[in-house]
Amino acid sequence: MDLSYSSEQQAFRAEAREWLEAHVPKQPLPSLDTAAGFRAHREWELELNAGGWAMVPWPVEYGGRGANLLEWLIFEEEYYRAGAPGRVNQNGIFLLGPTIMEYGTPEQKARYLPKMASSEEVWAQGWSEPNAGSDMAAIQATAAIDGDHYVINGQKTWASRGAYADWLFGMFRTDPDSERHKGLTFILVPLDAEGVTVRPIEQLDGEAGFAEVFFDDVRVPLENRLGESEQGWSVAMATAGFERGLMLRSPARFQNTAHKLVELYREVEANGDEIDPCLRDSVARCWMDAEAYTLNTYQTVSRLLAGGKIGAEASLNKIFWSELDVTMHETALGLLGARAELLPGASAAEGVGDWLDGFLFALSGPIYAGTNEVQRNIIAERILGLPRK
Numbered sequence: 531m532d533l534s535y536s537s538e539q540q541a542f543r544a545e546a547r548e549w550l551e552a553h554v555p556k557q558p559l560p561s562l563d564t565a566a567g568f569r570a571h572r573e574w575e576l577e578l579n580a581g582g583w584a585m586v587p588w589p590v591e592y593g594g595r596g597a598n599l600l601e602w603l604i605f606e607e608e609y610y611r612a613g614a615p616g617r618v619n620q621n622g623i624f625l626l627g628p629t630i631m632e633y634g635t636p637e638q639k640a641r642y643l644p645k646m647a648s649s650e651e652v653w654a655q656g657w658s659e660p661n662a663g664s665d666m667a668a669i670q671a672t673a674a675i676d677g678d679h680y681v682i683n684g685q686k687t688w689a690s691r692g693a694y695a696d697w698l699f700g701m702f703r704t705d706p707d708s709e710r711h712k713g714l715t716f717i718l719v720p721l722d723a724e725g726v727t728v729r730p731i732e733q734l735d736g737e738a739g740f741a742e743v744f745f746d747d748v749r750v751p752l753e754n755r756l757g758e759s760e761q762g763w764s765v766a767m768a769t770a771g772f773e774r775g776l777m778l779r780s781p782a783r784f785q786n787t788a789h790k791l792v793e794l795y796r797e798v799e800a801n802g803d804e805i806d807p808c809l810r811d812s813v814a815r816c817w818m819d820a821e822a823y824t825l826n827t828y829q830t831v832s833r834l835l836a837g838g839k840i841g842a843e844a845s846l847n848k849i850f851w852s853e854l855d856v857t858m859h860e861t862a863l864g865l866l867g868a869r870a871e872l873l874p875g876a877s878a879a880e881g882v883g884d885w886l887d888g889f890l891f892a893l894s895g896p897i898y899a900g901t902n903e904v905q906r907n908i909i910a911e912r913i914l915g916l917p918r919k
């Protein structure tokens with residue numbers, strides 16, 4: 531095993547660092563879950579794209595930089611190091627993009643990927659329905675074929691960024707007599723199509739981070755189908771693999787938080803405040819776990835570069851990063867003590883940072899991308915081979 535970087539990789543890192551240092555906004559952008567913040571984040575994405583850094587591992591003809599996944603990991607490290615804005619089109623670039631790369635026709639790749647890389651088209655993910663969350667095979671929204679169109683009816687919910695996105699990808703029941711995961715088709719739907727109603731949902735912080743999406747006789751061309759008809763489940767499982775197993779949460783995100791946690795510990799210590807030894811242990815553990823996650827991801831990427839695929843082990847990954855994120859934020863709140871509960875505008879909140887906000891979001895990690903209970907079921911059945919009942 532060789533854990534050192536080649537001279538090409540070091541040059542790539544230096545180039546990324548230089549560009550990011552010159553371009554990353556000096557002030558944080560407003561939240562991407564507000565209309566103004568969404569616009570500002572899209573503008574940032576356009577700039578990133580103009581510099582050739584929007585989606586480094588994609589082929590150049592699809593808006594990428596033609597780099598490989600190892601270089602993408604390096605870019606992510608530099609991206610977080612530079613404190614660059616969150617990726618407003620993460621559902622597109624990290625989830626749908628790789629899925630189109632695997633299942634899309636040449637026409638679909640040319641049509642969707644470049645505008646996805648640039649974020650001229652921002653995507654929402656439409657899996658969940660009011661009666662289909664963990665039990666995704668219970669999807670009821672339908673798409674009936676009428677000539678050369680699908681006619682879509684039904685409802686999706688919890689679509690992140692759905693309030694402002696341009697497109698939605700989702701699964702719809704195309705065989706009305708089918709049950710469970712059979713008879714579902716993966717379809718790409720423009721959110722400005724006639725018959726689509728997007729109703730924003732306010733989150734805990736009052737921002738419209740989600741949306742419900744209603745479909746009333748929405749006509750979508752058959753060519754918007756991704757993969758084979760009624761094979762949507764397999765296509766969606768590939769999307770979920772990318773989401774849980776690699777792209778949604780790159781290790782740099784957690785290394786960055788671990789680094790800030792160590793800094794916070796040092797500040798509290800320098801203030802002469804007494805620190806519970808359990809918190810000190812937790813800081814060290816979080817740092818080690820972030821490093822372990824990084825090494826594990828490098829191993830995954832090496833496997834993929836050697837022709838491997840992401841399998842059920844993506845569920846182990848998802849549990850690990852989501853639980854680590856909660857622990858890191860809980861540890862930070864413990865170090866800050868009662869001050870942790872202050873909102874950023876409060877007079878005594880200096881130095882508190884955005885740990886509270888991060889904590890609230892971290893709490894959703896064990897829920898989104900498939901709950902951790904469901905991931906444990908997958909591990910039990912598919913990795914450990916335990917009986918279903």
Ligand SMILES: Cc1cc2nc3c(=O)[nH]c(=O)nc-3n(C[C@H](O)[C@H](O)[C@H](O)COP(=O)(O)OP(=O)(O)OC[C@H]3O[C@@H](n4cnc5c(N)ncnc54)[C@H](O)[C@@H]3O)c2cc1C
Binds near residue numbers: 654662688
């Ligand atoms: C921040 C965030 C972003 C999201 N973004 C999107 C998005 O963009 N698009 C989208 O489609 N959805 C999105 N979701 C929705 C998410 O996918 C669902 O919340 C999740 O799949 C759980 O479904 P549910 O909320 O209906 O809960 P339920 O399925 O009703 O589950 C309730 C509880 O029961 C447990 N449970 C259910 N079944 C089992 C089982 N078989 N074994 C053990 N325990 C079980 C669950 O683990 C959970 O604790 C998002 C959610 C969050 C929190």
